[in-house]
Amino acid sequence: MTREQYVKQLDLLKESVLSLGEMVELIFRDSMTSVINLDVKLAEKTLALEPEVDKLEEDIEASVFDLLALQQPMASDLRLVVSTLKITADLRRIVGLSVNIAKIPGRMEGGHVKPLIDTKKMADAAAFMLENSLKAFEAQDVELARAAARRDEEVDKLFYAVWVELIEMMAKDTSIISRATNLLFLIRYLERIADHCCNICESVVYLATAERVKLN
Amino acid sequence: MTEGIQNVSKPQIKVENLNLWYGEKQALKNVSMHIPRNSITALIGPSGCGKSTFIRCLNRMNDLINNCRIEGKVTIESNNIYGPDVDVVDLRKSVGMVFQKPNPFPMSIYDNVAYGPRIHGANRKDLDGIVEQALHSAAIWDEVSDRLKSPALSLSGGQQQRLCIARTLAVKPKIILFDEPTSALDPISTLRIEDLTMNLKKDYTIVIVTHNMQQAARISDYTGFFLMGELIEFGQTKQIFQNPREKSTEDYITGRFG
Numbered sequence: 001m002t003r004e005q006y007v008k009q010l011d012l013l014k015e016s017v018l019s020l021g022e023m024v025e026l027i028f029r030d031s032m033t034s035v036i037n038l039d040v041k042l043a044e045k046t047l048a049l050e051p052e053v054d055k056l057e058e059d060i061e062a063s064v065f066d067l068l069a070l071q072q073p074m075a076s077d078l079r080l081v082v083s084t085l086k087i088t089a090d091l092r093r094i095v096g097l098s099v100n101i102a103k104i105p106g107r108m109e110g111g112h113v114k115p116l117i118d119t120k121k122m123a124d125a126a127a128f129m130l131e132n133s134l135k136a137f138e139a140q141d142v143e144l145a146r147a148a149a150r151r152d153e154e155v156d157k158l159f160y161a162v163w164v165e166l167i168e169m170m171a172k173d174t175s176i177i178s179r180a181t182n183l184l185f186l187i188r189y190l191e192r193i194a195d196h197c198c199n200i201c202e203s204v205v206y207l208a209t210a211e212r213v214k215l216n
Numbered sequence: 217m218t219e220g221i222q223n224v225s226k227p228q229i230k231v232e233n234l235n236l237w238y239g240e241k242q243a244l245k246n247v248s249m250h251i252p253r254n255s256i257t258a259l260i261g262p263s264g265c266g267k268s269t270f271i272r273c274l275n276r277m278n279d280l281i282n283n284c285r286i287e288g289k290v291t292i293e294s295n296n297i298y299g300p301d302v303d304v305v306d307l308r309k310s311v312g313m314v315f316q317k318p319n320p321f322p323m324s325i326y327d328n329v330a331y332g333p334r335i336h337g338a339n340r341k342d343l344d345g346i347v348e349q350a351l352h353s354a355a356i357w358d359e360v361s362d363r364l365k366s367p368a369l370s371l372s373g374g375q376q377q378r379l380c381i382a383r384t385l386a387v388k389p390k391i392i393l394f395d396e397p398t399s400a401l402d403p404i405s406t407l408r409i410e411d412l413t414m415n416l417k418k419d420y421t422i423v424i425v426t427h428n429m430q431q432a433a434r435i436s437d438y439t440g441f442f443l444m445g446e447l448i449e450f451g452q453t454k455q456i457f458q459n460p461r462e463k464s465t466e467d468y469i470t471g472r473f474g
Contacts, residue, residue, distance in 0.1 A: 002471055002472065002473060003470075003471040003472065006471070007472075072430055073470070074429070074433070074457050074469045074470050075457060075458060075459065075460055075465075075466045075469055075470050076459075076466060076470065077470050078457070078458060079458065079459075209459075210458055210459030
């Protein structure tokens, strides 16, 4: 095989995205645990990981620019490099939203206004989507990407149901508005995270087939 | 394999089941390709894959090679160019060719361009206009207009190549074949010639053989990939370089070959 160094660079790039993905999964999971248990310590630990993500994101971008400028990738190589850049941006947004989630425990004096049953379901679906979109990226598995993206519908339905419920609760009892608004933000963040997972799935389909699809 | 653009309405060049042998050795195997008018088609592939042999079939340059045998059909504007009543000189007038190494005649810049029109019987009084127009079209007029009587060989390599293009244009071809036209040129001259080909396609149909894949990607509308005498894949350049259908095409353009 010719171009061994180049192929190695591409492999490394893919591995970096998967490492970033693992870190993002951890941050998202811990941010959710911290908000469910209102665990401020865990939340702080999670927030402290953000600079590491930034560093990894910068490294990935630098590799992408180097590859584009110096190696002129073509065909599936080009699609890998381009989708890597897009997936990294989506992962970075998921971290941003998870950071917002991890900031909620510090603002929730007095505990949750309701048990977080549907919200947990949303988080589970989003976690499933994140995990499987990354697996699909690793294996270039279009079916898995599509299956992961399909869970977005469930997230959207739950978002709407919890939203209505919270508005009704606030209308009845104005003393909970501050805490309930935090929950409103929380479900909005979860809904956005699921959307970013759909974007990742779209990038996987493009990577594997060169087709540009809309999955949410 | 060529279904991508096989259905071009009224292709200008239509090649069907072309086979070619140099003695016992088969250099082209059942090649079919439809080339649309006013487009640039790039032919890529490793050395010895048949792309130059193929392009030379389009103006019967292979006729000059002993023990070369050709089967199949090449039609240009509905004329079978291998038909018995074809005048090869006329054919090569309408299907011009530019080669890898600039090859101006050892005469003045003016006479190089005027050479073709003269032997095809152009009027003396029309010659100045023809020469000027050809030099303009080949984007070299501004550099040579004040020294038309200077020897062509005093020009730089890139200028010589553009002069050769002007010489080709002077006999008003319909199709221009480029056989690795920039492989002996520096990067700036290369980009100039590339720009020139893109300007020329509004008036001509261009087929270019190139070893430079980025060049094929930059300038062509269609790309054909040859391997061991076969046309492996032919399609829109965008498709070939983003999502080739055949694995060997992918391996070649991503440099995985060998």
